[in-house]
Amino acid sequence: xxxxxxxxxxxxxxxxxxxxxxxxxxxxxxxxxxxxxxxxxxxxxxxxxxxxxxxxxxxxxxxxxxxxxxxxxxxxxxxxxxxxxxxxxxxxxxxxxxxxxxxxxxxxxx
Amino acid sequence: xxxxxxxxxxxxxxxxxxxxxxxxxxxxxxxxxxxxxxxxxxxxxxxxxxxxxxxxxxxxxxxxxxxxxxxxxxxxxxxxxxxxxxxxxxxxxxxxxxxxxxxxxxxxxxxxxxxxxxxxxxxxxxxxxxxxxxxxxxxxxxxxxxxxxxxxxxxxxxxxxxxxxxxxxxxxxxxxxxxxxxxxxxxxxxxxxxxxxxxxxxxxxxxxxxxxxxxxxxxxxxxxxxxxxxxxxxxxxxxxxxxxxxxxxxxxxxxxxxxxxxxxxxxxxxxxxxxxxxxxxxxxxxxxxxxxxxxxxxxxxxxxxxxxxxxxxxxxxxxxxxxxxxx
Numbered sequence: 228x229x230x231x232x233x234x235x236x237x238x239x240x241x242x243x244x245x246x247x248x249x250x251x252x253x254x255x256x257x258x259x260x261x262x263x264x265x266x267x268x269x270x271x272x273x274x275x276x277x278x279x280x281x282x283x284x285x286x287x288x289x290x291x292x293x294x295x296x297x298x299x300x301x302x303x304x305x306x307x308x309x310x311x312x313x314x315x316x317x318x319x320x321x322x323x324x325x326x327x328x329x330x331x332x333x334x335x336x337x
Numbered sequence: 338x339x340x341x342x343x344x345x346x347x348x349x350x351x352x353x354x355x356x357x358x359x360x361x362x363x364x365x366x367x368x369x370x371x372x373x374x375x376x377x378x379x380x381x382x383x384x385x386x387x388x389x390x391x392x393x394x395x396x397x398x399x400x401x402x403x404x405x406x407x408x409x410x411x412x413x414x415x416x417x418x419x420x421x422x423x424x425x426x427x428x429x430x431x432x433x434x435x436x437x438x439x440x441x442x443x444x445x446x447x448x449x450x451x452x453x454x455x456x457x458x459x460x461x462x463x464x465x466x467x468x469x470x471x472x473x474x475x476x477x478x479x480x481x482x483x484x485x486x487x488x489x490x491x492x493x494x495x496x497x498x499x500x501x502x503x504x505x506x507x508x509x510x511x512x513x514x515x516x517x518x519x520x521x522x523x524x525x526x527x528x529x530x531x532x533x534x535x536x537x538x539x540x541x542x543x544x545x546x547x548x549x550x551x552x553x554x555x556x557x558x559x560x561x562x563x564x565x566x567x568x569x570x571x572x573x574x575x576x577x578x579x580x581x582x583x584x585x586x587x588x589x590x591x592x593x594x595x596x597x598x599x600x601x602x603x604x605x606x607x608x609x610x611x612x613x614x615x616x617x618x619x620x621x622x623x624x625x626x627x628x629x630x631x632x633x634x635x636x637x638x639x640x641x642x643x644x645x646x647x648x649x650x651x652x653x654x655x656x657x658x659x660x661x662x663x664x
Binding site: 316317321322324325326328329331332333335336337 | 478480484491498500502504523525526527528529657
């Protein structure tokens with residue numbers, strides 16, 4: 228098997244499961260053909276992604292940050308374009324811990 | 338009826354179940370107007386009585402001969418504060434009539450971090466105001482102002498923990514108001530680190546004031562108001578003899594100076610406890626110095642509609658109080 232039979236491209240560094248695998252590159256023999264095929268596939272992929280899965284749309288540094296709002300976090304919009312904060316969703320256990328902590332904090336003001 | 342009321346030096350904000358209200362914190366003596374541009378007299382809450390005297394409040398106060406100003410710690414026990422509270426609650430009652438029982442109220446409000454020892458005085462002002470209106474108070478809670486934004490971030494509109502509430506080791510909140518900036522540091526969403534919390538007597542007004550003074554000198558004007566300066570800071574242009582002059586350099590310099598001053602004080606306080614994981618920026622002046630907050634912590638958020646965030650959080654807190662009272 229040729230070394231370049233499969234090209235595995237990690238598209239979103241924060242989500243390791245979201246990757247693009249281009250197969251069959253080993254059959255391409257002409258100079259520059261493999262990179263052209265990869266380029267074409269990427270163009271086609273992102274063209275489709277932009278129309279079908281906006282939440283995975285790639286962003287440029289110059290783009291205004293877009294944060295998907297949920298419940299009260301509708302209130303929280305983009306941080307400065309230079310500094311983006313990723314707030315991971317909490318597990319049930321973490322949510323329970325947070326609830327206990329917040330109850331404790333709340334008592335402070337009673 | 339549950340209300341979150343944020344009485345600020347610049348604006349008074351009220352949040353209730355289905356609506357929010359904001360009006361300028363202007364108070365003047367009521368007087369007989371020789372003419373009225375509006376038919377039907379005063380809107381509710383614009384002409385109020387507090388402690389035996391009548392006041393114009395909000396936009397209507399601009400028609401008074403004088404406007405009262407008090408920027409001291411005793412503000413919360415003053416008639417000005419009482420008139421603003423009366424106006425806020427009266428306006429809210431008007432909106433609530435068709436929705437809930439307006440005769441009983443739970444009020445949550447806030448005080449600057451450094452003034453929390455005056456909590457009892459603030460509670461008395463709320464009680465006196467409600468007595469004057471004929472409202473029965475079923476619950477009252479006064480909390481440090483930045484905790485309003487904290488509760489807004491952590492709870493949803495039903496008083497449950499928000500799905501995307503963050504769990505960080507140290508969360509800092511910087512609340513930039515009109516005349517004061519308050520900051521708190523919370524560990525594990527559980528402890529308020531008191532030695533890292535406080536108030537700075539500086540806010541959006543200081544920025545407007547410096548810009549107004551500089552514009553006055555540069556363009557040889559007799560006077561430049563804080564409102565003109567505020568507009569100029571938003572647009573980066575200043576109108577002189579019908580022409581828009583680019584003043585972005587001046588505005589950016591002043592924002593940077595005041596931003597550095599505020600962040601310098603907060604950084605000094607927070608550095609004693611170690612690294613801060615996330616900073617939440619809030620308050621009406623929050624957006625102005627957002628660019629300078631990056632020096633405090635690597636990651637930060639500007640809460641949207643930051644001017645209303647504390648009042649929203651107070652309202653969410655009132656829901657928690659109600660749940661607790663019901664057992």
